[in-house]
Amino acid sequence: MKQFDLAPVRHPAPASLDVVPVAEMSEATRAIRLTPDFDVETLGTALDHLDLIIVTFPIFRDGRGFTQARALREYFGFAGEIRAEGHLIADQAQFLRTCGVDSVSLADDSDTTPWLKALSLFPATYQSRLGLRA
Numbered sequence: 586m587k588q589f590d591l592a593p594v595r596h597p598a599p600a601s602l603d604v605v606p607v608a609e610m611s612e613a614t615r616a617i618r619l620t621p622d623f624d625v626e627t628l629g630t631a632l633d634h635l636d637l638i639i640v641t642f643p644i645f646r647d648g649r650g651f652t653q654a655r656a657l658r659e660y661f662g663f664a665g666e667i668r669a670e671g672h673l674i675a676d677q678a679q680f681l682r683t684c685g686v687d688s689v690s691l692a693d694d695s696d697t698t699p700w701l702k703a704l705s706l707f708p709a710t711y712q713s714r715l716g717l718r719a
Contacts, residue, residue, distance in 0.1 A: 586690045588668070589697050591682040591704065598637035598666040618670075621649040625656050632663050640686070642671035651684045658685030675699035679707055 602616035607628075610617050616637035619625070628635075638657060640650035650669055657663040669681055670690035678700050681689065691697070 586670075587693055587695070588688045589691050589695075589700055590688050591678060592687050596664060596666045596687055598668075602637055604637065604639060619650075619653055621647055621653075623653070625653050625661065628661070632657070632661055632665075635663070636665045637668060638663065638665065639668045639670055639690075642669060642673055645672045645674065647672075651680060654681070654684040654686050675703045678703040 598616060604616040604618050605614055607617045607619050607623055610631065612634070614631075615635060616639070617635060618639040618641060621641060621643060640653045642648075642650045650671075654667050654669070657667060663685075666687045667685055668688045668690060669686045673681075673689055673691075678689075682704065689700075691700075
């Protein structure tokens with residue numbers, strides 16, 4: 586898998602993190618993968634020691650990952666990297682970035698041209714881009 590950056594200013598996580606399912610998280614965990622049904626509010630103070638949170642999109646029409654990412658950035662102040670993975674399409678690039686997602690995981694043979702084009706279509710948004718700092 587390759588990472589495609591969505592944000593001009595990222596919150597990059599260290600490259601060699603072991604990602605564990607949120608259900609297996611311990612105090613030493615620095616990277617987790619959320620299921621769409623997970624309530625991010627229950628992470629509480631664990632957010633302070635996490636460097637990476639992966640939100641998953643198991644099917645195209647499941648938008649709960651957008652809600653999780655926005656809540657992590659806006660309501661809980663998560664400062665680490667938020668990465669999206671799963672069934673994603675380039676048309677979602679702006680929405681992902683606006684919700685505070687830093688990067689997406691794409692197949693190694695994926696063409697990033699549609700993603701770049703999607704990010705350039707609308708330079709202004711009505712909502713602020715969460716997680717981006719000027």
